[in-house]
Amino acid sequence: MHLRLLPLALASLLACGGAFAASGSFSTLAYNVAGLPQGASSAAGDRSTATRKISCYVKAFDIVNVEEDFNYHADLYDACDDHAFRTPTSGGAGVGSGLNTMSRFPFDDLARVRWSDCNGVDCLTPKGFTMARTRLAEGVYVDIYNLHAQAQVETADLAARRKNVEQMLAYIESESAGNAVIVFGDTNTRYTRSGDNMGQFLRHGFTDAWIQGVRGGSVPPVGDALLCEPAVTSASCEVVDKVLFRGNGLITLTPSGYAVRTDAVDANGTELSDHRPVSTQWKWSTADNRRLSDTVGGPHGTSFNDVNLLPASPAVRQLKIRSGSRVDRVEVVLSNGFPLGHGGTGGNEQALTLADGEVLTSASLCADQYKGQTRIFSAAFTTSAHRTLAGGSTSGSCTTFTAPSGWAIVGFHGRDGDEVDKLGAVYAPVVSNTGAKAAATRLVNVQSGLCMDLNQSRAADGNAVLQSSCSGSVSQTWNYDATTGLVRSMLDPHFCLDNGGGYADGAALVVAQCTGSANQRFSFDAASGRFTLRTAPDQAVDAIGTQSGSALKTSRYQGTSDQLWKQKP
Secondary structure (H helix, E strand, O other), rough: OOOOOOOHHHHHHHHHOOOOOOOEEEEEEEOOOOOOOOOOOOOOOHHHHHHHHHHHHHHHOOOOEEEOOOOHHHHHOOOOOOOOEEEOOOOOOOOOOOOOEEEEOOEEEEEEEEOOOHEEEHHHHHEEEEEEEEEOOOOEEEEEEEEOOOEEEEEHHHHHHHHHHHHHHHHHHEEEEEEEEEEEEOOOOOOOOOOOOHHHHHHOOOOEEEHOOOOOOOOOOOOOOOOOOOOOOOOOOOEEEEEEEEEEOOEEEEEEEEEEEEOOOOOOOOOOOOOEEEEEEEEEEEEOOEEEEEOEEEEOOEEEEHHOOOOOOOEEEEEEEEEEOEEEEEEEEEEOOOOEEEEOOOOOOEEEEOOOOOOEEEEEEEEEEEEOOEEEEEEEEEEEEOOOEEEEOOEEEEEEEEEEOOEEEEOOOOOOOOOEEEEEEEEOOOOOOOOOOOOOOOEEEEOOOHHHHHHHHHOOOOOOEEEEEEEOOOOHOOOEOOOOOOOOEEOOOOEEEEEEEEEEOOOEEEEEEEOOHHOOEEEEOOOOEEEEEEOOOOOOOOOOOOOOEEOOOOEEEEOOOHHEEEOOO
């Protein structure tokens, strides 16, 4: 086996300065390659021979996710395949997950996550999911997820598989918040099966390529299974190898040519695996008013991306850096007063307030090793007025990202924890930075006449949102942005209304650091008072009674007065 995985931090430096691409295309393939030991595999034929043929078959596709890549991994990688970027094996059956990705595009931030729940023989090997942040072009990243969920349909199997789906979605909302995402692999689920919950992906804003492209958007109802043997591309044939996707504020993903393939056979017509591969052709395009730079740094900390947090026409009014020997935190404050900050609370803070018409034009960033991890050691920002704000110590590899002519830095993407681990710039066209501050309004429940409020008037991760007597307290003031769907607390606009990851009746509403995840995206219609989750519009913000101090939750929208809200000054 030859590992050919170029760290993306290096790839970013090599590619810096290339022309920005506004659109492109690529292909994907999901393929369970039946790589269990010969005696344990249900696939026909000699598994080593079949896997070597699969090695040649997958060359035709740009990004390939394979499952059950266990005991014949060398045959898969070395026989014929020539993808430049490939994940290292995690081991054979009983040791590894069997999940690998082969790509024509560089990726980094590779993560392997084991399922927290399993049942029966599925517990004999550490199955789970993987994520690889894949660079399609300069500043154009898509998080590619592979998975192999719990198999079989006994009660305990179904329960474990539902937990698998919940675990993966929670990870996506945390680690891919604000990012474009494609999930393709062996889900072992069916929309028609009552014990499965694959529909939860749709409630998180994902689209299924088969449902969209083959079924015309019609989600199959729970009930009679849409079975077919052998599998084919058909509206009446649901396979467990699924393809799901969602874009972000920069990238629109459009699938085409979805197919359950019938050509993965040997010279005698024998199937190479007990699963038929599923291919998808993709087109991608970027928004006219957003661009991203590449990134500098390492794969540690938690991912962030401000592109889903930006209002329609963002402009920066202030820049802040916290630093000591390294960069602890970077933050911009937009002209509407909203902060976009990342990192910890260490170091000393410096701030630069921009003059009217002044914009951030470039960021010079240096990354180096600290305790075995790559961190951002220094950051220096320059404005259109040739002023500079810098922090940290110049060390390691450095690069400069410069906004295109007529554009400005308005936010960031990267990774952070107590410090900044990775950093890149988000650009938007230059607009005036003298606009008005965002309006603070009260949200009053029609039935109770009480105001949406923060428990104990406190903005903190996970703090409950409740209703209380309207008092004029700043903890009862909010701002709804129709562009992003975010409902910010005006007590501290670092925090947004959040459903806590619940997309069913009874989900308790809280506030959390604004990330732009689906958990924080709402739709509010001031005319009707309807206030719902943006990706699950059947779930409404509900006062659940008229008692002051009661926690707000979501419930199925009925249009009743406890689910209707008014904006008041």
